[in-house]
Amino acid sequence: MSARHLDPTGERHGGMPTWAWGTAPAGLATRDQLRRRGLRPARGQQVVAQLEWASSKARRSGGIRTSNLYRLDEAVPVGPFTPGRARGLAAAMRVRRTCPTCRTEQAYCISTRLGECASCVAGPNPEVDR
Known part of the structure; x- marks a missing residue:
């Protein structure tokens, strides 16, 4: 874990609380994690935090990748495949x-x-x- 990616108060990231990969608190999940649970962000649900990690795939953004985090308790079930x-x-x-x-x-x-x-x-x- 890199300390440069850890900013729970959002002071260095424009008010957006930021955690390093694997350190996000319980109750928050990425879209992929929600999908694995059969959930999706609710209509209008706000991003509450972000994950940030170093990656060689992210050359354009200086080697830093991010992923939005959503509250699990606000997520809703994915609709049926009609x-x-x-x-x-x-x-x-x-x-x-x-x-x-x-x-x-x-x-x-x-x-x-x-x-x-x-x-x-x-x-x-x-x-x-x-």
């Missing part, structure tokens, strides 16, 4: 699998870095196009 949600998820995944260049649906999600399917990225194949 047929409408299933249709919405299927439509969103179909969009992610459709190449914007050739408009074909692939068996995989199109890379956001490349922006098109593998066939379009590779370009025309002179061996096949004869």
Whole structure:
């Protein structure tokens, strides 16, 4: 645990109480921890604190990552997975699998870095196009 990440009063973090990874008090949880319990933050529920830790993945933010903490006693159960949600998820995944260049649906999600399917990225194949 690093003392630079520990600020329970929020004095150094603009009033936001901050704990180092693994030191948050009982009764607070991240979104992932809430989800594992079948809960989610209630509509309008405020972030009450944050976790902060050093990470090599966070190059843009100076090597520091944060995660919001919510009160467990204010969290509400996650809603049921309805047929409408299933249709919405299927439509969103179909969009992610459709190449914007050739408009074909692939068996995989199109890379956001490349922006098109593998066939379009590779370009025309002179061996096949004869």
